[in-house]
Amino acid sequence: MPVMNIGPVPQSHDGFYARNNPYQVNGPKGFTEFKLMEENEDLYARFDFPGVTKESLRILVEPLKKAVFVFGDAPKEFRHDSSHRKYGTVTGLVCDCCEISNIQCFVGDGVVRLILSKKKINLHVPFSFGGATMPNVPFLARIINGYNPEVAGGHPLGMFIHIKMLCCDLLFWTGPAFTGPVTLPHPSVLEGSTSAYESKHLPNGGLFLRIDMPGVPNDRFMMTVESDGGITVIGRAPPAMHDSSGREYRGKVAVVPLAYDNRRIKVIAKHGVIRLIIPPF
Structure with missing residues (x-):
């Protein structure tokens, strides 16, 4: 008997709590978080790059030291992953x-x-910018992030706002309201899947699931099988450094027969991503 997957379902009539991740149920919304440090005027920035490790991260500073480019590679960790993922974003003065x-x-x-x-x-x-006159800012933003709203159907993420920081501004991404009926593609993904969720029915009748839960340590992932056969995944991301708070993820992702032995389910949790391999009944 094949295992049935359950796609992301909004948590309320208002839609998904956080459009950046269909399984987030509390905590700060959005793919990024920024904070101005009052004590020293530094900028704190958090970027969700699920699957990326310290070894795969690259940081470049443009020659005039006005902008910082952040790139990261998330390899294809398991053979059922649809592809690897490459990330890229920018912030600066x-x-x-x-x-x-x-x-x-x-x-x-x-x-x-x-x-x-x-x-x-x-x-x-x-x-x-890089020795040439700086081009139109929204255009530059789209090129840097590998995203063109005109090609992708007018997606509203290609916008910048400024935060006043005494004598200068900090440049960073902002987006639409992060509660709503439709989830958003990750704006910093340059190659690979832009979705926080991936499912694949296997030839033997089993099911493979990949669910992004950035910020969740390997030992803070949980999987439970309910009395109705529903499989629920839970992840708790504690606050780190200057995060405004922690985040929690939760959702029902699949259904197995009532007599199913849940010890057969393989759980792989690493780098803010949980993968489930659920064999057939």
């Missing part, structure tokens, strides 16, 4: 009076956290 002076980077459980420091400079030349 949009002023002439300062430059990025220091970058601290922390990677764990599929989350990249940066602390950017700045310092004053005495430049009286127009701001340029």
Whole structure:
């Protein structure tokens, strides 16, 4: 008897609690989080890159020290994964009076956290990007993130906002309201699946599931089989560093027959991603 998958279901009449992840049930919403550090004027940034490790992360600073590019590779960990994933995003300054002076980077459980420091400079030349005049900002944003709203049906994520930071601004992504009936593709995925959920029926009647739960340590994932045969996955991401709070994920993802031996289910949890391999009955 084949195992039946259950796709993501909104948690309320308002839709999904967090459109960035259909299984998130509390905590800060969105693929990113930013905070200005009042004590030293540094910028704290959190980026969800599920599947990415410290070894696969690359950080580049453009020549004028105005922008920081963050790239990460999430390999195809299991043969049933549809593909590998590559991530890329950018943040930085949009002023002439300062430059990025220091970058601290922390990677764990599929989350990249940066602390950017700045310092004053005495430049009286127009701001340029990589030696050329800086192009239109929304256009630059789409190119950097590998995303073009005109190609992808007018997706609203290709927008920037500025946070005033004394003498300068910090540049970063913002998006639409993160509660609603439809989940959003990950805007920083350059290659591979942009979805937090993937299912695949196996030739033997089994089921493979991949569910992103960025921020959840390997020992904070849980899988339970309910009395009705429903399989529920739970992940708890504790707050780290300057996160506003922790996050929790929960959802019913499959149904097995009532007499099913749940010890046969293989659970693989690593780098903020949980994978289930559920053999047939």
